[in-house]
Amino acid sequence: MRALQNINHKLSLIRGAPEPVRQEGEVKVQIHYASLNPTDADIARGDLDLFIKLARARSSVRTGLEFSGTVAEGSAKFPTGTKVFGYTHLMKGPKTHQDVVSIPESFIAKMPKNLSFSQAAAFPLGAQTSLVALRDIAQLKRGQSVLILGASGGLGVYATQLARHMQLAITGVSGPDGLNLMKELGADEVVNYRRTSIDQMINQFDVVLELSNQYMFRDVRHLLKPHGTFVPTNPQKNLLAIAGNKFRRQKVGYLFVDRGDSTLLTELAGQIAQGVLSVGPVREFDFEDFEQAFASLQQPGQLGRTVMRLR
CATH class of the missing domain: 3.90.180.10 (Medium-chain alcohol dehydrogenases, catalytic domain)
Incomplete structure (x- = not known):
């Protein structure tokens, strides 16, 4: 072997x-x-x-x-x-x-x-992590808004599709090579971070999903609505912010998917089979x-x- x-x-x-x-x-x-x-x-x-x-x-x-x-x-x-x-x-x-x-x-x-x-x-990793982030951690509902940082990457391609399936308002951020892909996957708005700053999108989003491992809560909290949630894929970088959840209206989710879950993977496989996900x-x-x-x-x-x- x-x-x-x-x-x-x-x-x-x-x-x-x-x-x-x-x-x-x-x-x-x-x-x-x-x-x-x-x-x-x-x-x-x-x-x-x-x-x-x-x-x-x-x-x-x-x-x-x-x-x-x-x-x-x-x-x-x-x-x-x-x-x-x-x-x-x-x-x-x-x-x-x-x-x-x-x-x-x-x-x-x-x-x-x-x-x-x-x-x-x-x-499996990208799809399961994205499902847990959007549905279980952020608990997003139809019509709510999500900003996906790193929307064309290994996790982002699944987060964007799942957000579309949940009928969310999606703004996807990536480099220029990923813009067309984000549109194809269902993003309502796409942002090329090399040309457009996200800093002007003040108080616009119910959730900021950080998949690029570039931003911390302090960098993007102004983009969230007053009761919005920041969900990073690297919670270890945001432990102080997570500890402060009980002292503020805006929250930081603890996302840590450390193994496969047969039930969730079977659910996601069904969505692949039905054409909901690709x-x-x-x-x-x-x-x-x-x-x-x-x-x-x-x-x-x-x-x-x-x-x-x-x-």
Whole structure:
């Protein structure tokens, strides 16, 4: 088995690695595609070493969260041969940059029939996080307004579509390359941040959804309505603001989706099957070209997601 191991903050593709042993409540999956996320780059650099140590993660395969594949050793819910996709635990779970993974059933769902393996690997984290942000954290209702920062990125393409499905008033912000994509996905207004400042949109939004990892609450609170909510995908940068929620009308949501949820993933797969959601742009690399794949994460203005082909 091939495995991308992280030893002393250096990634190496190892051959002949032992296959994981399936535990109770898990299925063993032959991986076809695995995604790359900014978090993977953080882990590879060692930025999350403390959290990994606290989580007692033992495997030297520490990168890879999302995947698609075929069940090799199944269960009643996911029989052998079933096509599945999922999102493993951010810190403690088995990682997906290896040919075979043994993963809890609760982290996966059956693949929609209208998705390729490549698309399915690019889908779960962004779609599930966006759904939780808009519906559960922000609790937005039909007709309310949302400003999506990073609307054409890996999470933004799903947040924009889900916001459209919820019949929200959507303003999407991205670089020039993402403007047409945002319109296609359903944004009512699009903003090129290189040409237009968002600072003049004072008190216009019920929710600001921060997917670009560029802004903190203090940077955008003037854009919110008096009872508006700021939802960042990196709550750790906004812990002081979150702690101050009880002292002000404007709130900061704590969004932290650290693993796949089979129920939510099944719901989202149904929306894919019905045409409510579509997968955004996907960039593919061979597993052997992992260095190029990781390097691509550092390129600014990327649209959509990056995946590696393992099978």
